[in-house]
Amino acid sequence: MRILTTTIAIAVGLLVLLGYFFPQASVFQLILLDWAILFSGVAAWVGIFNLVMVHADKVRRNAKDSVYSAILILGLLVTFTFGLILKPQHPYMQAFILNGIIIPVEAALLGVLTVTLLYAAIRLLRRRSDVMAIVFIFTAAIIFLGSVTLPLGDIPILGTLIRPWVSQIWALGGARGILIGVALGALTTGLRALFGVDRPYGGA
Amino acid sequence: MSELFILFLAAILLGGITVWKRRFPASLREIPAFQRLSRALGLSIEDGKRLHISLGSGNLFDARGGSALAALALLQRIAERTSVSDMPSVASAGNPTLGLLTQDTIQSGYKTAGVEEAYVHTMGRITGLTPFSYAAGAMHIARNESVSTNIMIGHFGPEAGLITDLADRADIPVVGASDDLAGQSVLFTSTQEPLIGEELFAAGAYLNSDPIHAASLTVQDIFRWLIILFLLAGAAAKFLGVI
Numbered sequence: 001m002r003i004l005t006t007t008i009a010i011a012v013g014l015l016v017l018l019g020y021f022f023p024q025a026s027v028f029q030l031i032l033l034d035w036a037i038l039f040s041g042v043a044a045w046v047g048i049f050n051l052v053m054v055h056a057d058k059v060r061r062n063a064k065d066s067v068y069s070a071i072l073i074l075g076l077l078v079t080f081t082f083g084l085i086l087k088p089q090h091p092y093m094q095a096f097i098l099n100g101i102i103i104p105v106e107a108a109l110l111g112v113l114t115v116t117l118l119y120a121a122i123r124l125l126r127r128r129s130d131v132m133a134i135v136f137i138f139t140a141a142i143i144f145l146g147s148v149t150l151p152l153g154d155i156p157i158l159g160t161l162i163r164p165w166v167s168q169i170w171a172l173g174g175a176r177g178i179l180i181g182v183a184l185g186a187l188t189t190g191l192r193a194l195f196g197v198d199r200p201y202g203g204a
Numbered sequence: 205m206s207e208l209f210i211l212f213l214a215a216i217l218l219g220g221i222t223v224w225k226r227r228f229p230a231s232l233r234e235i236p237a238f239q240r241l242s243r244a245l246g247l248s249i250e251d252g253k254r255l256h257i258s259l260g261s262g263n264l265f266d267a268r269g270g271s272a273l274a275a276l277a278l279l280q281r282i283a284e285r286t287s288v289s290d291m292p293s294v295a296s297a298g299n300p301t302l303g304l305l306t307q308d309t310i311q312s313g314y315k316t317a318g319v320e321e322a323y324v325h326t327m328g329r330i331t332g333l334t335p336f337s338y339a340a341g342a343m344h345i346a347r348n349e350s351v352s353t354n355i356m357i358g359h360f361g362p363e364a365g366l367i368t369d370l371a372d373r374a375d376i377p378v379v380g381a382s383d384d385l386a387g388q389s390v391l392f393t394s395t396q397e398p399l400i401g402e403e404l405f406a407a408g409a410y411l412n413s414d415p416i417h418a419a420s421l422t423v424q425d426i427f428r429w430l431i432i433l434f435l436l437a438g439a440a441a442k443f444l445g446v447i
Contacts, residue, residue: 021208036265043300047330050303051341054326064348109336113362116369120394123372127396136392175385178401182383184427185405186270187211188420191218193273197416198408199312200276200305 006196013194052076075101142166217423218416225415225422232418237397238410241379244353245285253352254291257282258342258367259306260358260382261298261335268359271383271404272302275358276309278407282355283313287322296331296345298338302358303330339363343370356380356395357404360387368394381407 012032019029055069063069079097086093121140124133145155146163154160192198248255257279262272279295286293295310297303307328314323331341346354347370354371356364360382371378372394380391381399392398399407402424409417441447 043304047300047303106336116365124393181402184424185402189270189273198277200309
């Protein structure tokens with residue numbers, strides 16, 4: 001079974017990869033990617049089922065904070081039922097579920113995140129008082145002060161000269177360096193999967 | 205066709221260096237985050253607590269698939285090592301395909317360890333389909349399921365800050381790595397030992413004695429030096445007016 005799944009994964013991986021370089025293979029690439037999209041839809045169903053199972057189990061065991069699990073299942077059932085009856089594009093669905101609950105909750109989480117990040121930055125020096133932490137805080141302070149809008153305009157030199165120099169030369173260069181490193185890591189990880197060394201499939 | 209050449213070169217180098225590493229095993233430089241991770245693996249069995257491995261919301265069908273695959277490779281090692289624990293590790297994912305593979309990978313780890321019957325499908329969970337809903341679900345696990353260490357490896361954006369903040373308040377150590385720049389900066393400020401850039405992809409080499417993982421690091425280093433040389437040569441050529 002393991003050999004079969006590995007052979008299928010390597011063959012599919014190679015065909016999809018070759019489709020990017022040779023037009024003859026792009027036909028197979030498109031078919032395989034269509035299948036992958038279908039499987040992804042099925043995976044979403046399985047994922048939702050898994051989510052319900054986990055939280056239903058918590059409610060049944062009366063585990064700690066299981067009230068949140070009950071709210072999650074209830075919310076899921078209500079959204080699913082009304083979504084089936086009214087269809088997702090219905091004005092009531094948009095007004096109550098999307099604009100009334102989902103977007104405000106995500107916006108609230110974003111607001112909490114802003115405070116959390118500020119708090120994390122303040123605590124950074126207590127957590128790690130090394131050179132990199134000091135450079136990080138110092139750079140963040142320069143960018144903030146350089147970006148702030150005062151009644152009289154930008155802070156001279158800091159806003160017009162230092163901030164652009166830091167963000168467009170140093171920060172951009174560093175970001176590109178990190179992204180090149182990430183791309184190289186992804187390349188070798190992908191090759192290991194193509195060689196069949198890393199096999200995140202075929203557990204059964 | 206230059207991409208195809210790079211791919212071939214990388215594949216040949218990876219194969220050749222793997223053979224070389226089989227004969228002459230390499231020693232890796234110390235990365236504190238991986239030392240903490242190894243310690244956490246041992247301690248989770250001893251102190252009767254579980255590990256929570258957050259794999260982020262990486263999608264296998266786009267550029268973020270690399271970090272998802274690296275996270276799954278790490279998850280398999282962790283599942284193998286912690287399968288004998290009374291409190292089995294729990295993994296969470298924010299993408300349905302990644303979630304399915306998470307379950308399959310944990311099962312595979314249990315099978316390798318010879319305890320497949322101990323596997324329960326709820327060890328791998330999909331906690332949400334958007335970054336923030338995923339973070340909210342992952343926070344719920346870290347808070348309520350007796351977690352000793354939170355390992356965050358994969359694709360995380362700024363929402364990683366919510367998970368690390370909760371871990372901080374619950375006194376849970378975090379080992380974090382993301383392929384996203386915003387996620388990396390958040391993890392840098394909020395974890396004890398952050399992993400920067402391509403260090404995310406080195407996890408396999410540090411937890412696995414398989415020579416191909418060490419060879420992957422060498423291939424990355426070779427390509428990195430080649431890119432540096434090309435950049436310097438390009439800058440010099442531009443400076444001299446050749447190009």
